[in-house]
Amino acid sequence: MDATAGEVAQTAGVIRSSARLALEELRTVISVLRDPTPPPAGSPSDLGALVEESRRAGMRVELRDQEVCLSEVPDAVGRAAYRIVQEGLTNARKHAPGQPVTVLVSGTKGAELVVEVRNPPHGGPAALAATGAGAGLAGLAERAALAGGRVECGETADGGFKLAARLPWPR
Numbered sequence: 001m002d003a004t005a006g007e008v009a010q011t012a013g014v015i016r017s018s019a020r021l022a023l024e025e026l027r028t029v030i031s032v033l034r035d036p037t038p039p040p041a042g043s044p045s046d047l048g049a050l051v052e053e054s055r056r057a058g059m060r061v062e063l064r065d066q067e068v069c070l071s072e073v074p075d076a077v078g079r080a081a082y083r084i085v086q087e088g089l090t091n092a093r094k095h096a097p098g099q100p101v102t103v104l105v106s107g108t109k110g111a112e113l114v115v116e117v118r119n120p121p122h123g124g125p126a127a128l129a130a131t132g133a134g135a136g137l138a139g140l141a142e143r144a145a146l147a148g149g150r151v152e153c154g155e156t157a158d159g160g161f162k163l164a165a166r167l168p169w170p171r
Helices: 005-034 044-056 075-095 124-129 135-146
Strands: 061-064 101-107 111-119 150-155 161-169
Touching: 005 075, 005 135, 044 061, 044 075, 044 101, 075 101, 075 111, 075 135, 075 161, 135 150, 135 161
Parallel strands: 061 101
Antiparallel strands: 101 111, 111 161, 150 161
8 A cells, every 4th residue: 555656566567477477387287288299388498499589580699508408407497497588588679679689508417507698788777767677577586486596687797788597407
């Protein structure tokens, strides 16, 4: 009741983003239950297809996978990584249009999987202030936490932006 209009809007954004992500997960579960043969969309091996889709949409995206064998990543961790990269690419397209984006995937079995989405300077934090930015990032932090990991994001030393997730990759 005591929340400001800005706080209400931010909360509504988080709820909207979380609901959208939950619906995507539910659709994935339902598709697996209907036909368990094909791998569900959003598996870590689909990152190349996700990047290619962004390229077809006009983005300049470079994928560096550091020779990580994504097929060995557990499904839950892989889906979290996929959604994090998907949201990172969406944010880069929205907040830094025309800028090149780098997706970096690294890690080792028995340690962690790291996914990063980076873009160079775009207009600074002031350019994001009016966009309601942050709601999707809050949802990603929740998604990473559910997988046992964490998300870090913010401005880089050169004024660009980096979204990084560290997810457990058990043996």
